Amino acid sequence: MKLPFSYNLRNLWVRRTTTLMTALGIGLTVAVLLSILALVGGLKNAFSSTGVEGNVLVMRQSAESELSSNFTRTQFQDLKLRPGIKRDESGLTLASLEMVSTVLLESVDYDSGINISIRGLKPDPGFKLRPAIAIAAGRWFEAGKREVTVGKNVAKRNPEAALGKDLRFGKGAWRVVGVFDAGDSAANSEIWGDLDQVCSDDNRCDVLSSALVRVDPVSSVEPFIKNLKDDQRLKMGAMTERLYYEQQSSSAAPIQFLGIFIAIVMAVGSSFAAMNTMYAAVARRSREIGTLRVLGFSRFSVLLSFFLESLVLAILGGLIGCLLVLPLNGFTTGIGSLTTFSEVAFSFKITPEIMLTGLGFALFMGALGGLLPAAAAARKQILDALRDI
Amino acid sequence: MGQFIPLIWKNATRNRRRSLLTIASIAASFCLLGVLLSIYAALFLSPDTSPAGSRRLVTRNRISLTQIMPISYEAKIRQVPGVEAIMAYQWFGGVYKEPKNFFARFACEPEQLFKVYPDIRISEEEKKAFIADRAGTVLGRDLAGKFNIKVGDKITLKGDIFPVDLEFNVRGLFDMDKNEESMWFNIDYLWKSLPADQRDFAGTYLMLAQSAEDGPAIAQQIDALFRNAQVQTKTETESAFAASFVSFLGNVKLYLFAISAAITFTILLVCGNTIAMSVRERVREVGIMKTLGFTNGEVMGMILGEATVISLLGGFFGCVVAWVLCKGVATASGGFANLEGMSLAPWMWAAVIASAVVMGTIAAIVPAFGASRTSIVDAMRYSG
Numbered sequence: 055m056k057l058p059f060s061y062n063l064r065n066l067w068v069r070r071t072t073t074l075m076t077a078l079g080i081g082l083t084v085a086v087l088l089s090i091l092a093l094v095g096g097l098k099n100a101f102s103s104t105g106v107e108g109n110v111l112v113m114r115q116s117a118e119s120e121l122s123s124n125f126t127r128t129q130f131q132d133l134k135l136r137p138g139i140k141r142d143e144s145g146l147t148l149a150s151l152e153m154v155s156t157v158l159l160e161s162v163d164y165d166s167g168i169n170i171s172i173r174g175l176k177p178d179p180g181f182k183l184r185p186a187i188a189i190a191a192g193r194w195f196e197a198g199k200r201e202v203t204v205g206k207n208v209a210k211r212n213p214e215a216a217l218g219k220d221l222r223f224g225k226g227a228w229r230v231v232g233v234f235d236a237g238d239s240a241a242n243s244e245i246w247g248d249l250d251q252v253c254s255d256d257n258r259c260d261v262l263s264s265a266l267v268r269v270d271p272v273s274s275v276e277p278f279i280k281n282l283k284d285d286q287r288l289k290m291g292a293m294t295e296r297l298y299y300e301q302q303s304s305s306a307a308p309i310q311f312l313g314i315f316i317a318i319v320m321a322v323g324s325s326f327a328a329m330n331t332m333y334a335a336v337a338r339r340s341r342e343i344g345t346l347r348v349l350g351f352s353r354f355s356v357l358l359s360f361f362l363e364s365l366v367l368a369i370l371g372g373l374i375g376c377l378l379v380l381p382l383n384g385f386t387t388g389i390g391s392l393t394t395f396s397e398v399a400f401s402f403k404i405t406p407e408i409m410l411t412g413l414g415f416a417l418f419m420g421a422l423g424g425l426l427p428a429a430a431a432a433r434k435q436i437l438d439a440l441r442d443i
Numbered sequence: 444m445g446q447f448i449p450l451i452w453k454n455a456t457r458n459r460r461r462s463l464l465t466i467a468s469i470a471a472s473f474c475l476l477g478v479l480l481s482i483y484a485a486l487f488l489s490p491d492t493s494p495a496g497s498r499r500l501v502t503r504n505r506i507s508l509t510q511i512m513p514i515s516y517e518a519k520i521r522q523v524p525g526v527e528a529i530m531a532y533q534w535f536g537g538v539y540k541e542p543k544n545f546f547a548r549f550a551c552e553p554e555q556l557f558k559v560y561p562d563i564r565i566s567e568e569e570k571k572a573f574i575a576d577r578a579g580t581v582l583g584r585d586l587a588g589k590f591n592i593k594v595g596d597k598i599t600l601k602g603d604i605f606p607v608d609l610e611f612n613v614r615g616l617f618d619m620d621k622n623e624e625s626m627w628f629n630i631d632y633l634w635k636s637l638p639a640d641q642r643d644f645a646g647t648y649l650m651l652a653q654s655a656e657d658g659p660a661i662a663q664q665i666d667a668l669f670r671n672a673q674v675q676t677k678t679e680t681e682s683a684f685a686a687s688f689v690s691f692l693g694n695v696k697l698y699l700f701a702i703s704a705a706i707t708f709t710i711l712l713v714c715g716n717t718i719a720m721s722v723r724e725r726v727r728e729v730g731i732m733k734t735l736g737f738t739n740g741e742v743m744g745m746i747l748g749e750a751t752v753i754s755l756l757g758g759f760f761g762c763v764v765a766w767v768l769c770k771g772v773a774t775a776s777g778g779f780a781n782l783e784g785m786s787l788a789p790w791m792w793a794a795v796i797a798s799a800v801v802m803g804t805i806a807a808i809v810p811a812f813g814a815s816r817t818s819i820v821d822a823m824r825y826s827g
Binding site: 071072075076078079082083085086089093114116117118119121122123124155156157158161163164166168169222223224225256261305306308309312316319320322323324326327329330331333334337387388389390391392395397 | 460461464465467468469470471472474475479482505506507508509510536538542601602603604605606673677683686687688690691692693694695697698701702705706708709712713715716717719720724
């Protein structure tokens with residue numbers, strides 16, 4: 055015979071202060087885990103939202119990042135002649151030669167400032183290769199002018215780069231004429247300007263960073279990359295734009311490691327606390343347990359009942375944890391990418407999956423903390439239990 | 444109060460299981476606080492206090508670390524009063540065999556290297572051999588061991604920032620307390636491998652000041668020197684320079700602070716809850732003690748004392764575990780962002796244990812106050 059579930063609920067309610075305090079302890083532990091998962095999830099989302107199907111990033115052989123890559127105009131001319139690159143309506147190849155460097159800007163988060171990526175590119179075909187990017191305020195930079203358009207996160211997080219301000223890098227001032235919105239993409243953390251202006255400012259008009267090309271159809275992307283790498287004369291390396299950005303999510307590895315470590319140690323602490331609470335519950339209800347046994351409830355039902363009660367306590371904690379982290383959803387922060395040597399801003403993402411993980415984590419703590427006390431309750435001899443005060 | 448200590452101890456140990464669980468729970472939390480504290484200290488509070496380290500300054504392009512400066516700056520900076528030695532050096536990047544074999548590779552001026560880094564320990568012959576060979580290189584001993592590189596070997600770096608592949612003769616292995624996982628070679632060798640119009644630059648200059656106190660003034664003077672030049676500079680102490688890499692981890696200060704706050708609050712809950720539970724069981728006993736003549740204050744003191752004992756033990760064991768963990772992280776960090784210097788310093792032991800005691804006592808105040816105020820009649824009538 056099974057003990058009714060309401061028996062557990064009522065018991066939790068009777069000692070509500072203890073219940074609430076234990077649940078809060080579990081809740082805070084869950085909240086710490088969830089905030090780390092939301093951070094890592096947000097960062098991964100930023101990187102996985104960057105890159106367009108069919109886009110291939112071409113860099114110098116063995117270069118790991120655009121910043122450390124060197125790509126000459128001659129190489130670019132060779133690249134444009136490769137078969138498989140898509141052409142637009144007017145017959146131009148969709149291949150964009152680009153230059154990437156960084157500038158140290160004031161930041162809302164760091165006193166010492168933070169590196170931000172600058173990308174020099176030509177609107178045609180640079181923008182055609184990234185169709186999801188749109189102007190949010192102001193306008194695009196114009197060719198031949200010292201103007202830049204900045205990603206929405208740069209505008210928000212780096213006061214020096216707000217719309218209408220003058221940025222200083224290279225040989226002088228650059229007017230911020232617009233802000234662009236790239237959805238969730240990491241491009242929101244970049245500053246874009248006209249390729250010729252940016253590279254002449256840096257005295258590197260012949261040696262640039264990389265080229266982005268659109269390969270059509272998508273099925274020929276892998277052969278295209280392979281042929282490019284195999285051609286030793288070209289000295290080029292390539293990977294899909296998607297893969298390039300996905301690899302960068304490893305920047306979150308130290309934070310992820312630290313966060314999960316903290317969550318596990320806190321979980322150990324919280325399980326002990328839950329165990330304490332459940333042992334106290336068992337001790338207080340000793341006579342009650344004896345009575346239940348006299349009435350004919352089996353040892354197993356007693357065990358199950360106490361175990362369930364601990365799980366309910368944990369679920370309550372899990373829910374509190376989820377509620378505690380909800381306000382974090384959408385909160386923007388930044389992390390340095392060692393690939394681009396600059397900041398990538400992203401938003402915390404509290405997804406239903408993350409919350410389910412949190413509840414699972416809470417249940418795990420409840421199970422860990424509830425099993426031994428429940429077993430102790432089940433083991434009690436009827437007479438001893440009845441005699442207890 | 445002293446005569447109550449045996450009684451407090453008896454009370455703390457009468458429900459051993461509960462006390463042990465509470466101590467374990469508190470220990471877990473304070474262990475975390477200890478680890479977070481030492482991470483914070485390693486990242487933000489650990490200026491290199493070695494005699495040479497505190498005297499070193501770094502100059503870089505004001506725009507960004509990835510931008511270079513003309514080599515002509517070296518002679519100008521050398522003239523600044525108080526600068527004892529200066530070296531131009533450049534982050535090379537590149538790939539050694541596989542991209543995953545990451546370690547720091549710098550092009551430098553060999554004769555200057557040992558002047559700005561008097562803390563590098565290397566044999567005189569190896570030092571001379573390195574300076575004499577333009578294609579020579581020296582590596583940290585641990586690093587060389589990791590990749591099984593020996594003196595006399597030839598190693599090749601595939602360039603990425605610089606479009607050249609360089610072959611080096613390993614001329615020596617050195618020991619150093621910090622930055623040991625690094626490789627140094629002649630910047631002239633790098634320049635000569637580049638087109639003629641792209642030579643004679645440095646990504647960074649490292650200076651040794653005559654005294655640490657002069658550091659800030661020298662830094663200002665250097666930056667003032669180039670204020671109106673096309674390439675402006677930013678000069679800071681070596682530790683400030685190193686700290687700027689910490690921002691690559693994200694807003695660590697905020698994370699550490701938020702997590703510590705969550706942990707602290709959890710501890711309050713755990714302690715408060717346990718004490719409240721044990722007080723509730725003993726209400727009748729409190730009544731008896733009062734009948735025997737114990738005052739409200741004494742009853743309260745005894746309950747607080749019990750909480751203090753438990754949290755003291757919890758804090759202590761937490762520190763022990765944190766100490767072990769810190770050792771582990773320090774060994775595993777591979778020298779990233781000063782974490783190799785991570786340890787639980789004596790002041791951290793003191794801080795953690797002290798906060799454990801304070802927190803435990805605060806958490807017990809409410810239940811202790813409640814118990815001490817219960818009237819004898821109510822207490823005797825109470826059935827737990």
